[in-house]
Amino acid sequence: MVVRTIPVDSFDLVIFGATGDLALRKIMPALYRRFLAGQMPHDARIIGAARSEMTDTQFRDTVRAAIREHAAGADPGQLDGFLDQIHYVAIDAQGVGGWDHLSALMRDDVVRAFYFSVAPSLFGDLARRLSEHGIADGDSRIVVEKPFGRDLESARALNATLARHFGEGQIYRIDHYLGKETVQNLMAVRFANILFEPLWNAQYIDHVQITVAETVGVGGRGGYYDHAGAMRDMVQNHMMQLLCLTAMEPPYHFDPDAVRDEKLKVIRALEPVSDADIVRGQYQGEGDAPGYLEDVDNPDSRTESYLALKVRIANWRWQGTPFYLRTGKKLRARTSEIVITFKPPPHSIFDEAGPRANQLVIKLQPDEGMDLFVMIKEPGPGGMRLVQVPLDMSFAEALGPEGADMPDAYERLIMDVIRGNQTLFMRGDEVEAAWAWVDPIISSWDDSKHRPEPYDAGSSGPDEALRLMHRDNRRWREIRP
Incomplete structure (x- = not known):
């Protein structure tokens, strides 16, 4: 299968914070891969901007x-060739320097x-300052990240601050999960095939699980993470988007506002979550490996590194079908799936015994693809014995070498910015609606003295999360490499 690459218009892309971790680890490599794919015009320019004083040559060496x-x-x-398109400006975000x-570098006839x-x-x-200096x-x-x-x-x-200088159609609130190939394929599977959409409702679906599991701890992000926790860091944004799609x-x-209108309806239909449908956890230390409290240097922390929720959507399509969300640090394997x-x-x-339920497993990472589990007859004589098998659609196998080397999320999303396509970016009212649902949950934790449940590093999370499912006669899908 041939993957088509459609060049974008010429552009000047200014990256503020260009010497930071995100710019050097994700943004610059993503732009380089688009350069190799022939999607960046030969006269496109990338302008790094940060406080550090350095020349173009020094910055190019850093990017190299x-x-x-x-x-x-x-x-x-x-x-x-890619580095020749890169420039640098030392800039003071809160001053005049x-x-x-930067204004003198910008061109008039490009994006x-x-x-x-x-x-x-x-x-x-x-x-x-972009507005005052006439740069934008x-x-x-x-x-915005x-x-x-x-x-x-x-x-x-924050929305009001940005709105004083930019229209909503100019603001791209990025969530890299929406740039993943499988996330977009979820829409294709649902809306481009008659097979699934008639079954995509409470009459035929028993429940939905959304899992984002990580094997790493909070690492060097302890200061930030202890003020955020799994709810703010993962559920309010990444997992909320997966739930909406x-x-x-x-x-x-398939239009930016049409898609975002439907996502907003889902968020507004979310029912409040009771304390009985929430499990919070903190990973414990093991051997020489520190636990969460040591990683954040706060022995009294009540911030969760693990969170499981049972969520209900109050509309006709999903009445009676629960959505179970879980995410956590220091779990058994790194995996994201629906x-x-x-x-x-x-x-x-x-x-x-009756046949096992069919499952559609949408794998977001580490190996993007989908599995549809169906019942078949086990081969061999001796009666009708049923066995569940997956119909596997791995992108690497189904689409050939080109499918295995799909653009990563940042590549796709940055090119969408240049095209002016906001479909995969969050709208302001969508962000506010998500916070309106999350805030009461967090407030109830702040008012409680209950500490998160401890769980072993390398496990599937707290035992209480298993009971959250067991009391509904359901089980989490096993977290496995």
Whole structure:
């Protein structure tokens, strides 16, 4: 299968925070891979902006080292061509230094995009100075990273700050999970095939599980994470988006606002979650490996590194079908997946126990693909014995070498910014609606003295999370490599 690469228009992309971890580990390698694919025009320019004083040559050397480390198979000849398109400006986000230099670099006849790879506290300063210096115009785009606020009040304030200088159609709130190939394929499977959509409702689906499991702890992010926790760091954004794409109604067209309108309806239909349907956990130390409390250097922390929720959607499609969400650090394996478990047949004609329920497993990482589990007859004589087998659609196998080397999320999303396509980016009202649902849950934790349940590193999480499912006569899908 041939993967088509469609070049984008020429652009000037300014990356604020260009010497930071995100820019060097994700953004620059993603742009380099788009350069290799022939998607970047030869006259496109990438302008790094940060506080450090350095020349273009020094910054290019920094980018060269980052690409060699984070972009597999970097071609020295091709890399030099990419680096020729990179420039650097030393800039003070909260002062006057560097803004005239940046203004002089910008061209009038190309797409202007500005990536805020900085702390959210600087978003407003950058937006104001881009406007004051005439660097951004009505066609410019800005990209803002999470966390987009830490509660509803701060998210509203941040939206209002950006709205003073940019229209909603210019603001790209990025969530890299939406750039994953399988996440987009979820929409294709649902809305481009008659097979699934008639069954995609409470009449035929027993429950849905969404899992994002990590093997690492909080690492060097302890200071940030202990003020965020799994709810703010994962559920309010990444997992909320996966929930919306799984549960939303068909949009009238694959159009940015049509898709986001349907996602917003799902968030607004979420019922409040009771304490009985929530499990919070903290990983414990093992041997010489520190536990969560040591990693964040806070022995009194009540912040969760693991969270499991039972969520209900109050609408006709999903009434009575629960969605179970779980995410955690230091778990058994690194995996992200959505599991759609269908109801069993209403009557079994076979003598043995009834057939197991069909499942559609949508694998987001580490190996993107889908498995549809169906019942067949076990081969061999001796009667009708049933066995469940997967119909496997691994992108690497089904689509050939090109399928195995699909663009990663940042590659796709940055190119969508240049195209002006907001389909895979969150809208302001969508972010605020998510916080409106999350805030009461977090507030109830703040008012409680209950500590998160301890769990062993390398396990599947707290035992209480297993009981959350068992009391409904259901089981989590095993977390496995």
